Amino acid sequence: MTFSYYPGCTLKTKAKELDGYARRSAEALGITLDELADWQCCGGVYTTAKDEIATKLSSVRALMSAKKEGNALVTLCSACHNVIKQTKHELDTNDDMNLRASNYMGCNAREAADTEVIHYLEMLRDVVGFDKIKEKVVNPLTGRKIAAYYGCLLLRPGKTMQFDNPENPKIIEDFIRAIGATPVIYPMRNECCGGYITVKDAEAAKKNSTAVHESAAGFGADCIITACPLCRYNLIKAESPIPVIYFTELLAEALGVK
Amino acid sequence: MQKIGVFVCHCGTNIAGTVDVKAVAEALGKEPGVVFSAEYPYMCSEAGQNLIKNAIKDYGLTGIVVCSCSPRMHEATFRKTAAAAGLNSYMVEIANIREQCSWIHKDIKVATEKAIVLGRTAIAKVALNTPLTASSSPVVKRALVIGGGIAGIQTALDIADAGYEVDIVEKEPTIGGKMAQIDKTFPTLDCAACILTPKMVDCAQNEKIHIYSYSEVESVKGFVGNFTVSIKKKARYVDETKCTGCGLCTEKCPMKKTPNLFNLGLDNRSAIYIPFAQAIPKVATIDADYCNMLKNGKCGVCSKVCAAGAIDYKQKDQIIEEKYGAIVVATGFNPIKLDGYDEFAYNESPDVVTSLELERLMNAAGPNGGTLLRPSDKTHPKTIVFVQCVGSRDTTDCGKPYCSKICCMYTAKHAMLIRDKYPDTEVYVFYIDVRTPGKNFDEFYRRAVEEYGVHYIKGMVGKVMPQPDGKLLVRAADLIMNEQVMINADMVVLAAAIEPDKTARPLATMLTASMDTNDFFTEAHPKLRPVESPTAGIFLSGVCQGPKDIPETVAQASAAAAKVIGLLAKDKLLSNPCVAHSDENLCNGCSSCERVCPYGAISYVDKEFRMPDRTTKIRRVASVNAAVCQGCGACTVACPSGAMDLSGFSNKQIMAEVDAICR
Numbered sequence: 001m002t003f004s005y006y007p008g009c010t011l012k013t014k015a016k017e018l019d020g021y022a023r024r025s026a027e028a029l030g031i032t033l034d035e036l037a038d039w040q041c042c043g044g045v046y047t048t049a050k051d052e053i054a055t056k057l058s059s060v061r062a063l064m065s066a067k068k069e070g071n072a073l074v075t076l077c078s079a080c081h082n083v084i085k086q087t088k089h090e091l092d093t094n095d096d097m098n099l100r101a102s103n104y105m106g107c108n109a110r111e112a113a114d115t116e117v118i119h120y121l122e123m124l125r126d127v128v129g130f131d132k133i134k135e136k137v138v139n140p141l142t143g144r145k146i147a148a149y150y151g152c153l154l155l156r157p158g159k160t161m162q163f164d165n166p167e168n169p170k171i172i173e174d175f176i177r178a179i180g181a182t183p184v185i186y187p188m189r190n191e192c193c194g195g196y197i198t199v200k201d202a203e204a205a206k207k208n209s210t211a212v213h214e215s216a217a218g219f220g221a222d223c224i225i226t227a228c229p230l231c232r233y234n235l236i237k238a239e240s241p242i243p244v245i246y247f248t249e250l251l252a253e254a255l256g257v258k
Numbered sequence: 259m260q261k262i263g264v265f266v267c268h269c270g271t272n273i274a275g276t277v278d279v280k281a282v283a284e285a286l287g288k289e290p291g292v293v294f295s296a297e298y299p300y301m302c303s304e305a306g307q308n309l310i311k312n313a314i315k316d317y318g319l320t321g322i323v324v325c326s327c328s329p330r331m332h333e334a335t336f337r338k339t340a341a342a343a344g345l346n347s348y349m350v351e352i353a354n355i356r357e358q359c360s361w362i363h364k365d366i367k368v369a370t371e372k373a374i375v376l377g378r379t380a381i382a383k384v385a386l387n388t389p390l391t392a393s394s395s396p397v398v399k400r401a402l403v404i405g406g407g408i409a410g411i412q413t414a415l416d417i418a419d420a421g422y423e424v425d426i427v428e429k430e431p432t433i434g435g436k437m438a439q440i441d442k443t444f445p446t447l448d449c450a451a452c453i454l455t456p457k458m459v460d461c462a463q464n465e466k467i468h469i470y471s472y473s474e475v476e477s478v479k480g481f482v483g484n485f486t487v488s489i490k491k492k493a494r495y496v497d498e499t500k501c502t503g504c505g506l507c508t509e510k511c512p513m514k515k516t517p518n519l520f521n522l523g524l525d526n527r528s529a530i531y532i533p534f535a536q537a538i539p540k541v542a543t544i545d546a547d548y549c550n551m552l553k554n555g556k557c558g559v560c561s562k563v564c565a566a567g568a569i570d571y572k573q574k575d576q577i578i579e580e581k582y583g584a585i586v587v588a589t590g591f592n593p594i595k596l597d598g599y600d601e602f603a604y605n606e607s608p609d610v611v612t613s614l615e616l617e618r619l620m621n622a623a624g625p626n627g628g629t630l631l632r633p634s635d636k637t638h639p640k641t642i643v644f645v646q647c648v649g650s651r652d653t654t655d656c657g658k659p660y661c662s663k664i665c666c667m668y669t670a671k672h673a674m675l676i677r678d679k680y681p682d683t684e685v686y687v688f689y690i691d692v693r694t695p696g697k698n699f700d701e702f703y704r705r706a707v708e709e710y711g712v713h714y715i716k717g718m719v720g721k722v723m724p725q726p727d728g729k730l731l732v733r734a735a736d737l738i739m740n741e742q743v744m745i746n747a748d749m750v751v752l753a754a755a756i757e758p759d760k761t762a763r764p765l766a767t768m769l770t771a772s773m774d775t776n777d778f779f780t781e782a783h784p785k786l787r788p789v790e791s792p793t794a795g796i797f798l799s800g801v802c803q804g805p806k807d808i809p810e811t812v813a814q815a816s817a818a819a820a821k822v823i824g825l826l827a828k829d830k831l832l833s834n835p836c837v838a839h840s841d842e843n844l845c846n847g848c849s850s851c852e853r854v855c856p857y858g859a860i861s862y863v864d865k866e867f868r869m870p871d872r873t874t875k876i877r878r879v880a881s882v883n884a885a886v887c888q889g890c891g892a893c894t895v896a897c898p899s900g901a902m903d904l905s906g907f908s909n910k911q912i913m914a915e916v917d918a919i920c921r
Binding site for chain 1: 600
C-alpha cells in the first residue's frame, strides 16, 4: 500500500532517527511511503493563529499534492500532523479561509481538504493493524516497561484531531503491547512538555517536562517514547533520568530492522 | 345566514399601541354576515364580557369573533361568556391579534392591516361553524403512580388519604428510590432512612395502596379518566405471597460475588437478595445474571433452605392489565455516567467516587458500616477534595447544560459531616458558584465554611492524577487568588450531574406526554400548571420534571396528588367535541388514517350499504372512537378520498379561512 509522506523539517535535521526508523519499519510492514516532492515547512503551531493565511499555505500545498498523487497523507511529527490536520479542518469548515487560500493559490483550495490525513500511529493501528504487527515482530521487547508520552499536539483539539480520547488515550499503549512490551500508565502522559515556551522561558518548560518524567519514572517506566521532536527535546533538556526515544526506534527494533 | 358579532380588544396598550383598533372594528363591521362590531379596552374584564353577552342577546348573534390574545389565554373565558348568554360555546372564534400581530410588529399601518386580515379569517370560519356538544365519559376512580421513590410514595399516600385506590409501579425490587440510599438529609442533617422508611411502611399498610414492585409499565391505552395500562411484573423467582423476608436464603446462597447495586457496586451481596433491611416489600429477589441455578441448573440452595417454599425457579414475567383515571409520573433521576470525564480519573482510581457513592460509604448500612474509609486500602482519608458541577452547567457533549440544583447543598452536607466526625480530615470544595437558595439553606452552607472550616475554593479542578504512592494529586485553578493550586488528596468526590431516569423517554412515548431536550417531562405551564403534563390525565411528581431536592419533591408530589384527587372526585368528564368523523359513503377503507392516528382512535368495521341498484354490499369503512380521538387532525390530512373530517375544524372551514386571507 502506498501513502504520500510528509516528514517535516525537524525530521531532516535534529530528528533524523524518527524518520529513518519509520521508513525502514514501514518497508518491513509492506507499506510504501512516497515522500511529497517539494514539501515546505508546516510553519509549526504558529500557523494555527486564525488571522494569518500565508503561513497555512504550505499545508494547503501538501494536501493538494497528496490529492494529485491520489494518496492519503501520512505524517509523523506531532506538530506537523497537528498543523496539517487543523488546516484541513479549516478548509472543510471555514469559507473565509477557503476564499483567501484559493485567491493566493489560484485554484479551488477546498479540494485540498479531500485528502485524508493520518498520523503514522493511526496508519499502524487502522491500516496495518496492531495484531498484524504482533505477528511481524521478530524481536519482542518482553519485560520492557515503556511509558507512552502523547504530549498535547497529537490529541488536541480533540474534535478536530479525532486521534484518541484526549483525557485517556490508548493508541500508544496498544502499540507498546503489540511490540511485546508493557505499557506504563501514568497521569502526565497527555500533559504539555512546555513546547515552544522553552525559547522564551526555559524554566517554565523545564517545570512541565520534569513533572512528566518524574511521573513516568515514578510509575516504574524504564523508557519514555514519543512521536514529537519538541517533546523529546524538552524532556531531555529537563534531565530525564530515563531515556526518551522515538516510538519508531522501538518499532524498528521489534521488527528487526534497527 | 349567520349573525356575527365582532369584538376587538385593546389589551390596554398591548394591542392598541400598535394596532388601530377602531379602524379594525370598523373594517370588520363591513364584512358579510357581521351585524355588530365594537372595541373595548379589556374584553376579558367583567365589563368586556358583559358587552359581549348584551350584544348576543340584543342582536340575536349566532356567532362571535373576539380579536384579542392567543386562544391559549382566553378562548375558554369567551366560550363561557357565550354559553352564559345562551350561545353554543363552539360558535366562538378567536383572532389572535396580540402574540401574532401587535407584539411582533412595530409599524401601525402594517399591524392594523394584518389584524383586519386575521379578523376577516376568523369571521369566514365562524360563518361555517355549527354548534357542537361535548359528550361525557365516566372516570375510573383509581390512580397509577409510576415510580416508588419519595415522590411516588408521597403522591400515593396523599391520593389514598383522600379515599381513592392507588397503585405504585416500581421497577426495583423495593420502593424507596434514591432517598433510601442517602445517609443524611440537608439542611437538618436528620437520617434519611428514619424519615423515609415510616412512609414506606405506611404505603405497605394502607389498604388503598397496592405496590407492584419489580414491575414496569408495558403499554398505556385510553385517555384521561379511562386509561388501560399493562404492567409487567418481572419474574423475581420468589413467590411474594409466600416469602416471609427472613433472609435465610441470602445468607446461604453461595454466589457471594454479586455486585451490590444498592451500595452502587462498592461491595458484594449474594445472588438472591433483599436490597436493604427496611425494603418494602420485604421479599427476596433472585438476580438471574448471577444465580447458578438459573444460569446452569446447578445449586438450588435457596430452595432447600426456604421454610416457606417460596422459591420458584420457573417463575415467568406476568402481565397485569388495570384501569386508571389518572397517571402520575414519578420516575426520578440518576447521576450521569462519568465516562466522558477521564480528567478526574474516576475509572482509574477507586478513591475517586461520586457523591452518591460517598453516601453509601458514610452510611451505617453501607460497605464500611458507616466508617469513612478509602476504598482502595481501607485507610482513614486525611484530605478530601470535592469537585462540584461535574457535568452540570456544561455545554460540551458529555455534560448537561442545566444546574443539577442539589449538589451545592449535599456537598456542603458531606463536607460538614466529615469535618464533624473526623476533625483531623481537611476538606476542600471546588465550586463555580455556590447556589443555596431555600429555607435555611444558605445558613447551612455558611456553617460549613465558618464553623466547620471547610476550604471553599472558587475554581474548577483540571486534573486528578493518581500517584505512585496511592495519593491523588489534584490540580485546580483558584480563581480568586488567580493561581494554580495542587492538593495531595486521599479521596476525590465528584458531584456528578443528575439526569432523568432512562426509562422516562420510552414512558413519555407511551403516555404521549412531551419532554424537553434533556428528557425532563414538560409541564402544562411553567408557572401556572407545574404538576400537570400537557397531556390530559398525566401528572408529574419529582425530578422527572426537573432537578429538585427532597422538600421540593415532596411539595410537588402532594401538589400532583391534589390535582389527581380533583380529577378522581368528578364522576364524569366532558370530552372535546372537536373530533374526527368519517363520511362512510366516501371512505374506501384504505387504512391511511388508521396508520397516522397517534392515539389509536380509528378502527375499521364492515358495514352493509345499499347500492343504487337496490342490492346490498358489505364495505370496510373507518370508524372513529370519539372518546379516544384528541382532534389532532392528522387523519383528515392523510385521507386520500376526503372522507375524514374534523368537527370544528372542517376542511370547508379551513379553506374558507385560506380564501379570506388571500382575498
